[in-house]
Amino acid sequence: MRIWDLHTHFPTTGGATAEQRADKLIRIADRMGIERLCLYMGFPWSQDPAPEKFRAENDQVLSVLPKHADRLLGFVYLNPKHEDASLAELERCVANGPMVGVKLWVAQHCNTLEVERIVKRAHELKAVVFQHTWFKAGENYAGESTPSELAELAQRLDGKPIICGHTGGDWERGIRAIAAQKNVFADLAGSDPVAGYTEMAVRELGAERIIYGSDASGRSFSSQLAKVHGADIPDAAKRLIFAENLIRLLAPILREKGIKF
Amino acid sequence: MLRRRRFLQTTLAAAALAAARADAQQVERSPLIDTNVWLGRWPIRRLRLDDPGSLAGKLGQNGVTRAWASSLDGLLHKDIKAVNERLAHDCRQLPVFEPIGAINPMLPRWEADIAACAALKMRGIRLIPAYHGYKLDDPRFVEALRLATAQKLAVQLALVLEDARTQNPLMFAAPPDITPLPKALEAAPGARVMLLNWLRSMAGKPVLLALAGTNVVFDIAMLEGIAGIDATLEDMPLDRLCFGSYAPVFYHEAAKLKLQESDLSAAQLTAITHANAQRFLSA
Structure with missing residues (x-):
């Protein structure tokens, strides 16, 4: 079964340089049978980066893509609080560079106009857009989006796809929040491997709207792969979740950039 | 050059996969003791494997030869003796399970529940401080360690049962602080303690x-x-790490795959999959 990982970051240990960290990530992905990894954000992390910081993090990702062109797919990390700089970075890394997606984290709520403008430009470039979300029992970060806010944004995207990072973490709430918005995809990554997660997602969203991701290296590959390997769903659904859905979303930009898949 | 690099990458990846499969096959043939299993119903969600027979079947499919089990009823029920008697009964019906009695030191006459576990021929008890509302510097925690040790019972300390970020706010159970644990252990010489569901960030x-x-x-x-x-x-000696899955709350495959994700030697796999657990419970 092909496995593409939607959601990885540089390991926090295992090398001083971006190259060493990427090598480690791929070495361990090999053990788990993972064919391709979407990689975004550099190190150290910044929740609300200034433009020079997110450019530097994107440079770290860009630096490892040529060596692992057949394994890594880069997503550009942007901060919508700096809209003009983010749009310029989108041009540098996606329109004129090798990256194929956009990562939006916790700096700015996603139901705002500046996020909408960035996402729409990304769609013009055929880039896949990933928006982190959480429904926390305590308080979210000041700029952290919820799945409900993402569903609100998704209504304004003319049916174009957007990925709900972590499915809100509290996945039973997250799945409910995005269920009616058919252009929202659920990312399985970055939460405990609680039994029933994937089964509920398949039941409520359909397997065509669910994408495997790990959130490695903070998470293990194992705990996240188990959400699919261990789920009581048909093998055809597992194939969709492990690779086919992500490939379908990425195919237009991969073809445009001449990236074989 | 590119072709050579691709060839090497492909060859190395194939070798790594073959080695991982060989290790996995060895695990399949070896005993696998799951030290962290629970029977019964999780309070906030039905689980596919929350009846003992289905769980035993799944564990068997995944190569588990022995599973140390407590009852999820032990989280919130107050009639702990009855909880542990039902657990012992279920484990007699399905011998893959080794019963580990739940103990709540905040209840009156909790000491009798430890004695009851020993009378049921259990070999260990499980403490759940986050759900029972005490800290590890509480004198009753130290006393529980002492009484269990006197009864030759091992002690499992189940630390985090659910990510704090996803808990129901009406029954929030904060992860316990394990900082006092070394001092508590000094006060309970000979105690055999295992931490379940611990996070390196704790x-x-x-x-x-x-x-x-x-x-x-x-x-x-x-x-x-x-x-x-x-x-x-x-950071930790090899003889301190044991296989545990937290099934059926977690997908059992998560723990199993961790054996594949790390580059473990045969000796390390033996220690983690069963030798350490056997030594711990038999000491």
Whole structure:
């Protein structure tokens, strides 16, 4: 079964340089049978980066893509609080560079106009857009989006796809929040491997709207792969979740950039 | 050059996969003791494997030869003796399960529940401080360690049962602080203690190093980060790590795959899959 990982970051240990960290990530992905990894954000992390910081993090990702062109797919990390700089970075890394997606984290709520403008430009470039979300029992970060806010944004995207990072973490709430918005995809990554997660997602969203991701290296590959390997769903659904859905979303930009898949 | 690099990458990846499969096959043939299993119903969600027969079937499919089980009823029920008697009954019906009685030291006459576990020929007890509302510097915790040790019972300390970020706010159970644990162990000589569902982020490195200097053992159910077992073994002796899944709350495959994700030798796999657990429970 092909496995593409939607959601990885540089390991926090295992090398001083971006190259060493990427090598480690791929070495361990090999053990788990993972064919391709979407990689975004550099190190150290910044929740609300200034433009020079997110450019530097994107440079770290860009630096490892040529060596692992057949394994890594880069997503550009942007901060919508700096809209003009983010749009310029989108041009540098996606329109004129090798990256194929956009990562939006916790700096700015996603139901705002500046996020909408960035996402729409990304769609013009055929880039896949990933928006982190959480429904926390305590308080979210000041700029952290919820799945409900993402569903609100998704209504304004003319049916174009957007990925709900972590499915809100509290996945039973997250799945409910995005269920009616058919252009929202659920990312399985970055939460405990609680039994029933994937089964509920398949039941409520359909397997065509669910994408495997790990959130490695903070998470293990194992705990996240188990959400699919261990789920009581048909093998055809597992194939969709492990690779086919992500490939379908990425195919237009991969073809445009001449990236074989 | 590119072709050569691709060839090498492909060859190395194939060799790594073959080695991982060989290790996995060895695990399949070897005993696999799951130190962290629960029977019954999780209070906030139905689980596919929340009846003992279905869970036993799944564990068998995944190569588990022995599973140390407590009852999820032990989280909130107050008639703990009845909870543990039902557990003992279920485990007699399905011999893959080793019963580990739940104990709540905040209840009146809790000491009798420890004696009852011994009378039921259990070999261990499980404490759940987050749900029972005490800290590890509470004198009753130390007393529980002492009484269990006097009855030749091992003690499992189940630390985190649910991510604090996803809990129902009406029954929030904060993760316990394990900083007082080394001192508590000094006050209970001879206690055999295993930490279940511990996270490396729960305590600073000094606490982990202090625990590494004791005889405390740890399960892998909530061990996170890529190649998490490899990383943990950099700070912890091999004889302290045991296989544990937190099934059926977690997908059992998560723990199983962790054995593949780290680059473990046959000796390391033997220690983690069963030898450490056997030694811990038999001591």
